[in-house]
Amino acid sequence: MIDFLIAPLEYGFMVRALIGSILVGVMCPLVGAYVVTRNLAFIGDALAHAVLPGMVLGFIVGINPAIAAIPTGVSIALLVRTVSRRAGLSTDTSIGILFAAMFALGLVMLASASHIRVNMEDLLLGKVLAISPTDIYVSLGITLIVILGLFTLHHWLMFASFDPVGSQVVGSRTNLVDYMFLVMLALVIVIGIQAAGIVLVMAMLVTPAAAAYLLARRFVSMMLLAAALGTASAVTGLYISYHFNVPAAPAMTLVASGIFALVASFRRRALA
Amino acid sequence: MSSAQYSHQASVSLQDVTVELDGHMALSNVTFDVDAGTLMGVVGPNGAGKSTLFNAIAGLLPVRHGKVTLHRVDQGGGALAYVPQRESVNWRFPVTVMDVVMMGRRCRLKWFRRPGKRDRELVKECICRVGLWDHRSALMTELSGGQRQRVFVARALAQEASVILLDEAFSGVDLGAQESLVEVLRSLRDDGCIVLLATHDLTNLAGRFDEVLCLNCQVCACGPPDQVFTPQVMEKLYGAPGLRLATDGGAVD
Secondary structure (H helix, E strand, O other): OHHHHHHHHHOHHHHHHHHHHHHHHHHHHHHHHHHHHOOOHHHHHHHHHHOHHHHHHHHHHOOOHHHHHHHHHHHHHHHHHHHHHHHOOOHHHHHHHHHHHHHHHHHHHHHHOOOOOOOHHHHHHOOHHHOOHHHHHHHHHHHHHHHHHHHHHHHHHHHHHHOHHHHHHHOOHHHHHHHHHHHHHHHHHHHHHHHHHHHHHHHHHHHHHHHHHHHOOOHHHHHHHHHHHHHHHHHHHHHHHHHHOOOHHHHHHHHHHHHHHHHHHHOOOOOO | OOHHHHHOOOEEEEEEEEEEEOOEEEEEEEEEEEEOOEEEEEEOOOOOOHHHHHHHHOOOOOOOEEEEEEEOOOHHHOOEEEEOOHHHOOOOOOOEHHHHHHHHHHOOOOOOOOOOHHHHHHHHHHHHHOOOHHHOOOEHHHOOHHHHHHHHHHHHHHOOOOEEEEOOOOOOOOHHHHHHHHHHHHHHHHOOOEEEEEEOOOOOOOOOOOEEEEEEOEEEEEEOHHHHOOHHHHHHHHOOOOOEEOOOOOEEO
16 A cells, blocks of 8 residues: 555655645635635636647747746636626626637637647646656646635635625725635636646546535535535545556546545535 | 725615516616615515626626715725625525625725735635524525525625615515524624615515615615505505505504
């Protein structure tokens, strides 16, 4: 058993993959706890797709795609809220428009830039085993920023998530808090994409947090439990991928989904 | 209670307030004043503009013309509290009574400050005052409609608010629980708070409020309940001349 766990770590790429998986397993569910309780799953999915042009641009100009994805993700996150407020459209509609447009732009850029060789499958399904030291530094930087943000804004985020109108009345900070949350969401999605890819990052964002929602009573316990389940899913998935030669992101997703299915068959949360 | 020190001599004054929503007039030339230590009922049919009025007072909606003045109410510090309609709260979010009341302390704290001992003591005092200390660890979803409203009132207390707006506070709350809620609101009124409660339910209204504002996009009447609840006002309000008030203040057909 020890060998099963230790042997893969003789390879540098596996150590980096393990660090990457743990960061994704902790950070995506921490933010995902808000995504699940605030019904923001669609915006999470959209942001993941919308960073594609940023990543492709990174490949074209030769900078790390994770770094290039950050400004794209953050601007789309801010744009979604602005478009829905200005145009008087529902957030879902604005997300639908922006997400499809950005993903299409990314695909066109990818097809036009014939000199770059990028495997589309890596972008869509992640490449945790090929994660570079720079990717790890970017992820660590983002982790620090997001943890600091979540800690500082914790009470305001809880207030705005539970009672948006009441929190708006007591201070004009609610809008700012919402914008900052969207920025944090965009940032963790950038970490998530490296390990899980554009399509499956949703699994790390939503599934462990949903399982924790069924198990935990209070929000803080839910966040911590979500991070624990997320880490367990990511690390287990990584080992399965190594030992059974299956792609890592789908393995992580299936472990997380399995945990959720197990929890959901025993627990059901009463709704108001 | 500490709210008294903030509410002393506070008053809310609306002059010719007109609000437009999606191109139609939601409030038209609304004028009235409320002084400190008043429990006012805002009554009117559904769609009469009660929530719009509260949103305008709270600064959530732009006023097309007219003026909302909050005298001696330090708005920035959270001296105005809003108890939302049931529908606008995210009940999926798992918070306990203690968490919700602590939210009231946030606006009194700086961004990076965590709630301290004094905040925790005040929160305890506020929860005790609405009679829910035994339920402090209960999730909001585990409480009855009336208890939930009392938690929101405790949050307003923790916020040290001098003006409290309660939107459709009696909706989904049984008569006994309505009475306990009114009891708490009366004690806030006695401390000098201005309490405005919107309801479309006319049952047992007269005995509950010091003043009543009858609203149907415009002010139909405003004053003490016995002067306001006349057949003429009821007709203007509900378009039903046969509607009159029972001796206990409840509306009967």
